[in-house]
Amino acid sequence: MVTVTEKIKVKSFSVTFDGEPALKNVNFSVKEKEILGIIGPANSGKTTFLRTLNRLNDLNPRYQHSGELLIDGKDIYQKWDLFELRKKIGMVFALPTPLPISIFDNLAYGPRRHGIGNRRQLREIVERSLKSAFLWDEVKDRLNESAMKLSGGQQQRLCIARTIALEPEVILFDEPCSGLDPISTAKIEEAMQEFKKRYTLVLVTNNTKQAARVSDRVAFFLMGELVEIDQTQKIFTVPKDKRTEGYVSGRYG
Amino acid sequence: MRFLNPKVEEKIVFLSLFLSTLVIVAPVILVIGIIVSRGLSVISWQFLTTMPRMGMRAGGIFPAIVGTVYLVGGTLLFALPVGIFSAIYLSEYSKRNWLTRLIELAIVNLAGVPSVVYGLFGLGLFVVFLRLGASILAGSLTLAVMVLPVIITASREALQSVPKSFREVSYSLGATRWQTIRHAVLPHALPGILTGTVLSISRAAGETAPILFTVAAFYLPRLPNSIFDQAMALPYHLYVLSTQVPNVRIELQYGTALVLVGLIVITNLFAAVIRSYFRVRKQW
Numbered sequence: 001m002v003t004v005t006e007k008i009k010v011k012s013f014s015v016t017f018d019g020e021p022a023l024k025n026v027n028f029s030v031k032e033k034e035i036l037g038i039i040g041p042a043n044s045g046k047t048t049f050l051r052t053l054n055r056l057n058d059l060n061p062r063y064q065h066s067g068e069l070l071i072d073g074k075d076i077y078q079k080w081d082l083f084e085l086r087k088k089i090g091m092v093f094a095l096p097t098p099l100p101i102s103i104f105d106n107l108a109y110g111p112r113r114h115g116i117g118n119r120r121q122l123r124e125i126v127e128r129s130l131k132s133a134f135l136w137d138e139v140k141d142r143l144n145e146s147a148m149k150l151s152g153g154q155q156q157r158l159c160i161a162r163t164i165a166l167e168p169e170v171i172l173f174d175e176p177c178s179g180l181d182p183i184s185t186a187k188i189e190e191a192m193q194e195f196k197k198r199y200t201l202v203l204v205t206n207n208t209k210q211a212a213r214v215s216d217r218v219a220f221f222l223m224g225e226l227v228e229i230d231q232t233q234k235i236f237t238v239p240k241d242k243r244t245e246g247y248v249s250g251r252y253g
Numbered sequence: 254m255r256f257l258n259p260k261v262e263e264k265i266v267f268l269s270l271f272l273s274t275l276v277i278v279a280p281v282i283l284v285i286g287i288i289v290s291r292g293l294s295v296i297s298w299q300f301l302t303t304m305p306r307m308g309m310r311a312g313g314i315f316p317a318i319v320g321t322v323y324l325v326g327g328t329l330l331f332a333l334p335v336g337i338f339s340a341i342y343l344s345e346y347s348k349r350n351w352l353t354r355l356i357e358l359a360i361v362n363l364a365g366v367p368s369v370v371y372g373l374f375g376l377g378l379f380v381v382f383l384r385l386g387a388s389i390l391a392g393s394l395t396l397a398v399m400v401l402p403v404i405i406t407a408s409r410e411a412l413q414s415v416p417k418s419f420r421e422v423s424y425s426l427g428a429t430r431w432q433t434i435r436h437a438v439l440p441h442a443l444p445g446i447l448t449g450t451v452l453s454i455s456r457a458a459g460e461t462a463p464i465l466f467t468v469a470a471f472y473l474p475r476l477p478n479s480i481f482d483q484a485m486a487l488p489y490h491l492y493v494l495s496t497q498v499p500n501v502r503i504e505l506q507y508g509t510a511l512v513l514v515g516l517i518v519i520t521n522l523f524a525a526v527i528r529s530y531f532r533v534r535k536q537w
Contacts (some may be wrong), residue, residue: 054425061348087427097418099437107435110426159422166426 006052006073007032007170009227015048015224017060021046024224025067029202030170035192037215037232039208041247044221046204050172054089055082067237071170087114090163094175096155098147103139106147106158110166125165133161134191160191167187171195173203177210189214208248214235221245221249288514292507297379300508304474309494310501312474313324314509319476320389320484321458321516324468327393327480328400328457329362333450335397336404336512340446343405364402371399376466392468399463400453407449411442446529451524455517461488471497487513 008030015023023045029034038046048057052122055076057063069076076085087110099106107126116122126143130136135157139150147158156176163171173192177185192214195201205211211218212232219229220243228235229245238244257265306312349355375395385391415438415498423437461469469489477484491509494501 056425059421059424083427083429087424091425093418093421093425097419097422099419099422100441107421110428113423113426113428113436114479162422163428169376231356 005032007071008202009068011068011070011072013050013052013065013069015045015057015063015065017064021224023052023065024234026217027151028226028228028229030200030202031217032200033196033198034216035203035214037211037218038202038204038221039206039247040221040227043223044223046221047174048224049221050091050202050204052236053170053172054091054240056086056091058082063164070205079096087166088169089199090171091173092156092159092173092176094165094178096152096159096179098150098155098158100146100148103147103150103158104143106162107165110162113167116203120173129160129161129165132164132191132194133157134160140227151184153180153187154178156184157189157191158182164195168192168199170200170202172201173201173205175207176203177204178206208236208250220247222247256317283412285514287511288412288507291504292509292511295502295504295508296511298434301329301512305472305516306474306490309472309490309498312492314364314487314512316473316476317487317509318483318489318512318516320468320478320486321483321488321513323389323477323480324392324396324464324486325454328396329356329388329450329454329475330398331394332351332400333404336340336401336450337446339403340408340412341434341439344409345430345438346387350403360402361443362367362406364406364535369465371395372463372466374398375463380467386481387466387468387483389468392464392486394459395463395467399460400457403453404450408442408446412438414445415441429432442526446523448528451520451527455520455524457473458520459513459517461492464489487516 006029010026010028013023014021015027026045026049038049040046052065052069053055053071053076057065065077070090071080071085074080099109101109104122104126107129108122111122111125114163117184117194118123127136127140130139137152139158147155148157156179160171160176177188180188189210191202192203196216203214204213215232218235219231220227220235220239220241222243228239228241230240236248239248267354270445271399301314301315301318304315312516343353343356346431347356351477372395375391376500379385379391379394380387413530419437419441423433428436457463464486468484468486470485471493473483473485487509491506491513
């Protein structure tokens with residue numbers, strides 16, 4: 001037996017926007033090197049939770065929180081340096097978000113901001129990250145072309161590679177395949193299985209089938225509450241809560 | 254119930270829209286046409302590069318051209334950094350509260366203040382109070398104060414047109430606020446900032462009122478010695494030629510106007526080129 005440590009721990013965590021509750025007293029944890037799928041209908045708080053993990057919600061002046069959120073046992077608001085936290089916690093957004101610069105510069109964006117200026121070192125990082133995201137073969141001859149010329153699926157893999165370039169410990173996926181075709185989706189899901197060996201993954205998805213295919217465990221959010229969290233198989237076959245059962249069988253949401 | 258056949262209606266609408274546009278374009282073409290046709294004959298290398306003689310009734314307009322170039326350069330030097338920095342502050346750093354709204358309101362209103370008011374303000378502050386005297390420095394500062402609201406407004410709009418996702422990507426990669434602005438926002442806002450700046454500068458080049466009391470020399474047939482010196486400038490020279498000096502050949506006035514309009518058209522073309530060059534490359 002391998003001892004599994006808790007990578008992320010959420011303790012009675014609540015979020016409000018202008019006083020409107022978005023997350024209500026949530027408690028759970030994410031284990032190291034697992035894929036946690038988060039499912040739930042619109043406005044259930046999934047994305048809010050994800051954007052709290054790397055403190056991107058801090059940019060919203062209406063955001064307020066209470067409770068504790070620990071990563072590696074350290075409170076993200078008290079003990080973590082903000083920029084170190086965001087380096088360690090990578091994020092892939094719902095829509096592909098390449099910057100309108102070259103493929104190479106997109107990949108090098110993170111490392112450069114963290115002080116890596118050496119061209120050869122950057123080349124190594126770029127190559128390694130693109131290979132991890134299964135994109136290297138498609139773009140190795142045109143690294144200096146604009147990233148905007150890539151297809152949607154390639155752009156999304158570029159964004160994944162860009163996150164990996166920083167060697168994070170956790171990667172947050174916010175509906176990463178919502179705008180992609182099935183083949184691109186399959187490539188990204190394949191990549192996730194590889195990433196699991198090295199990183200802890202949190203995957204927010206509107207596609208319950210994707211959560212079933214990819215995740216080790218699944219959490220079901222509804223109206224800002226965590227209804228249930230369990231092994232993927234249990235959530236989809238013998239959920240404890242009626243609301244979970246209703247959602248995964250497609251009866252509402 | 255319909256009063257008009259839709260096809261007739263379509264024609265009427267099209268015609269009124271087209272005619273309105275014509276009404277705007279016609280005077281521009283007319284003005285430029287007259288200036289070119291009557292002024293072109295005096296334009297020569299000598300006209301552009303020699304000093305005026307005989308109380309401006311003969312010779313060239315070299316010092317006025319140089320004066321205007323100095324003033325435009327000085328204006329840029331002061332207005333560009335201050336304008337861009339405050340636009341960055343207002344767009345990226347400041348919180349939205351009553352104070353920033355007040356500042357925004359002030360900027361919008363400043364843009365509407367008549368230029369003669371800026372001229373008197375410059376006279377009071379720079380020429381008299383700060384004892385810069387009538388000088389290129391005082392004139393540039395006055396023009397800079399005048400174009401600042403325009404530069405700030407254009408720069409803010411350019412900054413805010415950069416998609417929010419660029420900022421989020423940069424932050425999510427652990428960049429600091431300044432790194433994000435410097436590497437993910439500013440490069441993509443720069444074309445808009447430059448276009449706005451160039452257009453405002455070309456306005457400054459053609460203004461008479463702000464330089465009237467702060468720098469412009471009536472008749473100074475030599476080049477300025479330093480930034481504390483007075484200087485001739487094209488718009489004021491044109492005003493003087495047309496109203497203050499008797500018996501000036503009409504061609505000289507048109508020639509001077511042609512040079513001034515030419516300078517401004519070239520600057521504006523430059524702005525248009527920047528904009529179209531970047532529009533091709535802009536892909537979001």
